[in-house]
Amino acid sequence: MRKILIIVAALIAPTLGWAAGGGATFPNDKIEIDWDDKAAMQRGARTYVNYCMSCHSAEFSRYNRVGADLGIADDLVRDNLIFTTDIHGEKTKVGELMKNTMKTAYAEEAFGVAPPDLSLIARSRGVNWLYNYLRGFYVDESRTGLGVNNGVFANVGMPHVLAELQGLQIPKYRSESDGHGGEHDVIVGFEIIKPGSMSKSEYDNTIHDLVAFLDYVAEPYKQTRRNVGTGVIIFLFGFLILAYMLKKEYWKDVH
Numbered sequence: 451m452r453k454i455l456i457i458v459a460a461l462i463a464p465t466l467g468w469a470a471g472g473g474a475t476f477p478n479d480k481i482e483i484d485w486d487d488k489a490a491m492q493r494g495a496r497t498y499v500n501y502c503m504s505c506h507s508a509e510f511s512r513y514n515r516v517g518a519d520l521g522i523a524d525d526l527v528r529d530n531l532i533f534t535t536d537i538h539g540e541k542t543k544v545g546e547l548m549k550n551t552m553k554t555a556y557a558e559e560a561f562g563v564a565p566p567d568l569s570l571i572a573r574s575r576g577v578n579w580l581y582n583y584l585r586g587f588y589v590d591e592s593r594t595g596l597g598v599n600n601g602v603f604a605n606v607g608m609p610h611v612l613a614e615l616q617g618l619q620i621p622k623y624r625s626e627s628d629g630h631g632g633e634h635d636v637i638v639g640f641e642i643i644k645p646g647s648m649s650k651s652e653y654d655n656t657i658h659d660l661v662a663f664l665d666y667v668a669e670p671y672k673q674t675r676r677n678v679g680t681g682v683i684i685f686l687f688g689f690l691i692l693a694y695m696l697k698k699e700y701w702k703d704v705h
């Protein structure tokens with residue numbers, strides 16, 4: 451019995467975060483995305499169109515589809531999420547793709563590298579990476595023009611566009627053995643040197659919601675798929691009972 455208990459404890463421990471070496475710190479902070487929390491995704495969408503869309507499109511999504519999925523009426527989408535115009539200077543229509551008007555060539559000249567479309571970024575990078583990346587910009591005077599570097603994406607070409615919210619921070623280091631007798635410094639956290647308009651927890655929540663939105667954009671069908679999946683499992687379970695009863699009925703005279 452004791453053995454079984456130990457095995458069970460060993461199996462569930464990692465899921466509860468007791469795993470050896472635990473104590474998640476930057477750049478391994480983790481978040482949970484609640485797919486039923488539409489309000490968080492709505493807040494994330496607002497942050498996205500205000501702070502990211504000018505450089506990054508999300509061109510696999512249409513505004514009205516996002517509105518329908520997240521429960522935002524078309525007129526509210528028009529007023530609160532659309533800030534771009536078409537080539538004739540008219541406001542982008544609610545049925546259009548979430549594209550921006552920045553030309554790739556211009557972007558490359560300005561940043562050295564074109565800001566990628568972020569439609570699928572949550573799938574390619576993962577939500578935890580994004581959460582750490584967007585909280586990982588720190589002051590680095592050696593980077594001419596930008597003045598910042600990033601703790602998970604070294605020498606990134608993106609400016610710290612959320613500095614007015616987060617403020618400016620400098621890294622805290624810990625030296626770690628590199629396994630070959632030498633040592634090197636790794637970033638384990640940050641210290642704010644110039645506060646922004648948000649507290650640390652407000653900023654963390656804002657980034658959580660922004661990443662929740664990016665996660666939704668990367669896979670708008672996830673919610674439907676999950677609901678269908680549950681239905682299928684329930685159906686199969688019911689079918690299992692039926693099949694078992696049938697089997698009993700067929701074989702009852704044989705023995």
Ligand code: HEC
Pocket residue numbers: 497498501502503504505506561563564565566568571575580583584605606607608609611612660
């Ligand atoms: C001023 C333009 C600009 C704005 C605004 C901007 N970015 Fe960026 N971003 C860039 C550039 C340029 C890169 C490419 C950096 C590189 O590859 O070195 C980048 C890269 C990224 C990447 C990494 C992509 C990869 O290669 O994996 C992510 C994620 C990202 N941005 C998210 C965001 C989010 C979220 C926002 C809004 C809060 C935002 N960006 C706002 C310019 C911008």
